[in-house]
Each structure stands twice: as structure tokens, then as C-alpha cells.
Amino acid sequence: STISKAESSYIQVGLCSDPALRPDGRALTDFRAVSLETGTAPLANGSARLSIGRNPHDGSGGTEVLAATKLEVETIEDGGEDKGRVVCTVTCSPAAYPQLSNNALEDLQHDLTTIVHTTLSHPSLHPENLKIIPGKKSWLLNLDLVILSDAGNVYDALFMAARAALYDTKVPRTRFVEYKAKKRGPAGGAGEGMDVDDTATEGTSGFDTRQRKHAMDFELLDYWDEGEPLDGRQRWPLCVTLNLVPGAHFLDATLVEEAVAAVRVLVIYAFEAPHVPVVQGMRMLGPGEVTSSQLKTLLKDAEAHARNIFAGLDAKLKEEDVRRNQKASESFEQR
């Protein structure tokens, strides 16, 4: 958003002063209230709805992101890969950016999609259980994020919602189904007038003694079972946006605060084990500059912030798990 020089200077002076003052009274590293609900799209394999800074009384304002994962079966001929694929897309609802033209909206969508997709589809984060039949079929995981409203800090919201939806995703269990041609013989009733698929024996010579698997298809183990959780659900990264003003950095900026920050540094952290932080990605947005020594301290700060966000989000995700699975089965048993 565009703000006047007077307002920009007013906010900047407040941020650089000691103690730092923000327009809504928060500390520099305070987040607005984050609310999360999983399982909001029952037709999807995993879904989440996350909002930052939504007014609890009338539900207005705030940054709101919907995330949903859908699994599709993909054949190798159609561009699939043995180990499966992860594709992320971000859509901006025109209601979230009412002042942008359609072209500007497409550009913004493209930028956001690129950042999210290149980070989350990286091989280091690839889940193990997206295989179905090696060489033939695999799962394509489509992660769709929709921004319903934007009140600042949209990158953090996108990655949090993505992590929540991926954490919630269940992959259906499959098994191979082998088709073998029936042997023709005088006793076999199938011999007369019935076409038996001979492709299984085509192209093999009598000297070929290899055991060839004829797994052509797969089936679901249980139609009603949602499946097993997506592998690597602890690994999905989170983004910390550090907004920089001379001498300080602050988190979770509102739209006006984002306009004041000369440069924003996005650091995307993953925690494979509780004490092993991995930087999965980093971006700099804005016309400002950062020195390399500044960057070093910023990375350390971002790691500390990321740990806090992880802890909070994980606690909520576990709570949601309990609410949806345990409590649901408990109430079912009580009937």
C-alpha cells in the first residue's frame, strides 16, 4: 500500500526509538493472534485455514489463507516420477487485493507461487510415501493455497498454512494387483471362444528365464480409510519475515508497516530434528541493502523466531489432531 511521507516517517521513528513503539502497541517481535483450523475442506486429502490478526469479535480484517492438498494418480508417461511429485500453487482472491488490476494480481500470484513451490518441492523435503507402482504410477500431490484477505505478513501465513495442510494430509494405502493370463487347456473352461490377454506372454522368448512382474494396476486397501499420514510431516518449513528499519528488525508487519520497512528478509527454516535447523530458502524483497555481517545476525535471530513459531504451531496441530480424531472416535463410542 502507498502511504504518505509523513505517516511513513511517523511509524519509522516509532520503530527506531527505544523502547520501540508500533502503531498497535505490540513489541517488535510480537505476532498478532494466529488462529488455525485443520480439516476445513472435507473433500481434500488435507486442509487448513489460517488467519493472522483477525478481529476476534467481528471476524474482520487479518490475513487469511486457505490451504488444501489433493492427491492424484499420475502415470510415468504423463510426466510423473517414480517417487511422486509435489506441486504448489498460490491463488490470490480478487477480494484480498481490491485495488489491483487483473494483470497485477496474476503477477503477484506468480511470484508467491514461485517462492512457495521452489521451497516446498525441493528434493530434501520430498515425502517417501508418494510411490504406488515403480515405473508406472505414482501420487501427484497438489497443494493449493488461496489468499482470502491480506493485512500484511502474507508469506509467513502461506508457509504456516502449507505446513498445517501437509501435516494434515493422509495418503491412501495401496497395493499391487497382478493380472496373469489363464492357461489354455482342454480342461480350462475359459479356452473356448474367450479372448485371453496374451500380452503377458508376448515378446518373451522361451529362453527368457527372468521372473517378470506383471503388476499392471493397484487397488486401495480400504475404500473408507483415509490412509497414512504424509511422510516427513515434521520436516515442512516455516517462513520468518524480518522487516528491517535502520537499527532494528520487527516481525509480523501490518500493511502500513510493510510499506515503511526498506527491505524485508524472508528466511525459511526447517527443523529436521529438534536441534538441527536447516535453512530451506531465503529471499530479500524491497529496494534496501543489507550488509553481510547484518545478515549473519539476522539469520541467528530468525532461527530463534522460527523455533518459537514452530513450537506454537506444532502445539496447535497436535491439539487439532486430538480434536478431530480422538474426540470424534470417543464421541462415536459413547453413542
Next chain:
Amino acid sequence: MGSRIEILNEAGFRSDGRRQYELRDLTIDLSRHGEADGSALISHGLTQVLVSVHGPREAKMRSHTFHDRANINVEVVVASFSTGERRKRMRGDKRVLEFASTIKSTFEPVVKTSLYPRSQIDIYVQVLQQDGSTLQACINATTLALINAGIPMNDFVCAVTGGVHSTSPMLDLSTLEENDIPHVTVAVMPKTKKVVLVTMETRLHVERFEEILNLARDAGKILHQEMKEAVLSRASSLVAMGEPITKGQKADDDVIMD
């Protein structure tokens, strides 16, 4: 899946347990969404649609304005995960554009656009979940969002889908029913009893058509009652928020600090 699913069984129940003329669970949420002037989140059963209205405001493109009335601009975004099968809809998708233009032509005669010359009213429709009767949900949500935004209209616009299974008419169809039986979407203005929209893409015998049209008009009146109730309760809660609190009286969100 083993057994065949019956659209309407002998006992008069539909595939989801409803009766023939029974409408699905209707939930209306008129709380403000984002920075919109008016918004409404409506769900008919599992079909969920969110509509935000911005305006009347200055038009983004001067060339799209009219000298004597407001321009209504409708944009529809269908979430890829809204249906059972993921289908990515591009912005310029013909189906989606047709949808948007249907909504626009439904509301153009209803909204009092002559009160706001040279301005624009933007209606952003976001389809979150689809389980049949999407157009019905979009029109109902748009009506509520426009009312919530305080934009003057001639009347409510209430839409409902009607279908006929051999000779039995049914209302408010789910995806299963929409795929199977001919259906029509009818939008009415309940007070003036005028029909604003009739759209059908399947084939229906002309004798059945009149029957289903009348039924849909009656259903529109029922929806009108629900919608009016939702608007009134929203208005009264807004009024209650604005009332001064007497000293010492504690409201829900107050914290007593010593």
C-alpha cells in the same frame, strides 16, 4: 461401491436422507471479511460460497463507467479443491466467465445503480466447496453481501435449484442429483414475486417445467425468511455493539483491571 444409489426411494427419501421438497442445512455468516464493505459466507449443506462486495467506489478503469449509473463488476474464483476431483480453473475460463456474467445480469435490474453514477460496485465470489447448486449459493450469498454493504436494492434475490426425477420434483440438489436428473436454477424477488433468473442446461419436458418453476418460486420465499432473519440478527448485534455501556456493567470481552 456396491449398491446403486437411488435418487428417490419408495419411502420418499433422497440419497442424503432428505425428503422431496426439503432444503439442505442453511448457514449464513454475515461477519465482516477482510476490508470488504459487505461480505457473506453461505453454505447450503456442503456447498460453501464466500462473497465480498466493494463499493460503490471509483472505477478502476474510467472507460468502464456509465454516466448515469453504477457499473457492476462480478469476478468469480473457484477454488481448485472445491470439488471431489481437483480442477484448476484459470481466470479466463469460459465456464467461470459465463457464471460471472449470469450473476451480473441477475443483479443489474435489482440493484439501484442509478443512485451512483460513474462508480463501480465490485462483487467478488469465491467458491470454497461445491456439492451441487453452486449458482444458487452464489446468488444468495451475493444478495446478502450487497445488503451487508448497504447498497440499495429493489428486493432480495433468492435462488433455488429444482429438478425432476421421472415425475417427482425435488429442490436444492446435491452433486449426485445434479449429475443425474434435469434441473433448473430459478432466482426470484420474493416481495414483488418477479423472477429474475431462470437457467437450465439439461432437457426437461415442458409439462414438468411449469410445475418445477412454481415450486422453486415458493422455495424462494422460504429462503427469503431465513435470509431476512440473518440480516436482522446481524443488524441488531451491530446496534447492540454501538450502545453505550453503563459504568460497572461487564460485557463479554471486558477485562476488569484493578
